[in-house]
Amino acid sequence: MIRGHKTFTKEMVLSRYSEEELFKKYCSNFKGIDIPFSSELREDTNPSCRVTMRGGKLKYKDFGTSLPPMDIWDYLQLKYDLDFLSVIEMVATDLSVPINTNLNTVLKKNSESKTKQQILIKSRQWNNEDRVFWYVNY
Numbered sequence: 001m002i003r004g005h006k007t008f009t010k011e012m013v014l015s016r017y018s019e020e021e022l023f024k025k026y027c028s029n030f031k032g033i034d035i036p037f038s039s040e041l042r043e044d045t046n047p048s049c050r051v052t053m054r055g056g057k058l059k060y061k062d063f064g065t066s067l068p069p070m071d072i073w074d075y076l077q078l079k080y081d082l083d084f085l086s087v088i089e090m091v092a093t094d095l096s097v098p099i100n101t102n103l104n105t106v107l108k109k110n111s112e113s114k115t116k117q118q119i120l121i122k123s124r125q126w127n128n129e130d131r132v133f134w135y136v137n138y
Contacts, residue, residue, distance in 0.1 A: 008092035010073060016097055019058040022072045023051050025095075026079070027060070039064060041079060 013022075023030045029037040029049070036047040039062050048064040059069035070078065076087045091097075 008088050008097065010088055013088065013091050013095065013097050017095060019072050022091065023058060026076055033058065
């Protein structure tokens with residue numbers, strides 16, 4: 001991690017807030033799962049949006065556009081015109097997600113999973129090619 005720079009992951013956010021809570025916070029017209037509502041991304045007089053469960057994840061679908069279903073992160077990227085990492089940082093900052101809680105756990109697991117490698121060295125006598133190489137290159 002760069003000193004002074006916060007690094008968040010979506011897992012850090014989702015460990016504290018559900019996707020439904022995030023949709024309720026950031027999609028002001030969202031009323032509940034499978035309840036139609038008007039889009040706040042365009043003029044929509046006829047409620048044509050829904051947040052539904054698809055494959056175990058909540059997906060936002062605006063039937064008034066040709067856009068594919070979006071998870072909360074895709075929706076926020078579109079709404080705020082931000083890249084993925086900026087969206088994660090925005091949400092984590094807005095919701096005061098502590099940076100150290102899960103990141104230290106992830107770093108600790110990564111360091112524990114690394115196994116020590118043994119480096120074997122096979123020595124040999126120098127020859128004329130070695131002398132020429134080292135003389136020419138240094």
